Amino acid sequence: MVAFLEKNLWFPDPRTYDRYLDEGLLAVGGDMSVERLKLAYRQGIFPWTEKPITWWSPDPRGILDLHHLNIPRSLAKFMRKKVYHCTLDRAFEQVIRACAETPRPGSWITESFIQAYVRLHEAGGAHSVECWEGDRLVGGVYGVAVEGLFAGESMFYRASNASKVALVYLADHLKRRGYRLFDVQMITPVTESMGAKLVSRNEYLDRLKEALTHPCTFAGDTADSGGDSRTF
Numbered sequence: 001m002v003a004f005l006e007k008n009l010w011f012p013d014p015r016t017y018d019r020y021l022d023e024g025l026l027a028v029g030g031d032m033s034v035e036r037l038k039l040a041y042r043q044g045i046f047p048w049t050e051k052p053i054t055w056w057s058p059d060p061r062g063i064l065d066l067h068h069l070n071i072p073r074s075l076a077k078f079m080r081k082k083v084y085h086c087t088l089d090r091a092f093e094q095v096i097r098a099c100a101e102t103p104r105p106g107s108w109i110t111e112s113f114i115q116a117y118v119r120l121h122e123a124g125g126a127h128s129v130e131c132w133e134g135d136r137l138v139g140g141v142y143g144v145a146v147e148g149l150f151a152g153e154s155m156f157y158r159a160s161n162a163s164k165v166a167l168v169y170l171a172d173h174l175k176r177r178g179y180r181l182f183d184v185q186m187i188t189p190v191t192e193s194m195g196a197k198l199v200s201r202n203e204y205l206d207r208l209k210e211a212l213t214h215p216c217t218f219a220g221d222t223a224d225s226g227g228d229s230r231t232f
Helices: 034-042 073-079 092-101 111-122 161-178 189-193 201-211
Strands: 004-006 024-028 046-050 053-056 061-063 085-088 125-135 138-148 149-156 181-183 197-199
Touching: 034 046, 034 111, 034 138, 046 085, 046 111, 061 201, 073 161, 085 161, 092 111, 092 125, 092 138, 092 149, 111 125, 111 138, 125 161, 138 161, 149 161, 161 189, 197 201
Parallel strands: 004 024, 149 181
Antiparallel strands: 024 053, 046 053, 061 181, 061 197, 085 125, 125 138, 138 149
């Protein structure tokens, strides 16, 4: 049995709530308002399906250590060619829609999800990295930022290595901005190749608690604005 949410802004505590179902299902119901999404991420919870809305806190959890990022040799060689350039928050909705269109098992990014995260983006809580080849959007990643946490949600590519380049740029950006925790939720072959690892739910929640004590801004100066770019 899981918790059933109604209109009140509330989630059970993932650390003490012991009635989990498969792989960390915590609660069902509620809505995907900006306020509820912010509360969820602050508690180590994220939505995964829309009909019904389900809320998850998996155990174990995938994270990427910003200070021990591994860039595979082949990717480093590719990046030295400076094929792409990356920007921040220049095309958030395009990125999330491209992620939704990417074929993958159990795709969860429905139109309701897109609209919810666009609203969160407009409220300053969700961000994107775009990877461009000329004027063509060829890759990207989006996620949620809360204090010193960045929770990566999904990424896509339309050209070789584009999502990997976007991920490297994002990790470097988060490190420079002082973020403490880069949550990748589930480990994929791409994130694993870059050093992502699994930690227990309790360790994740400990790291999250510490990250929330370090206010960070995703962008706030000319060098980090969406109007600027870096070439890889």
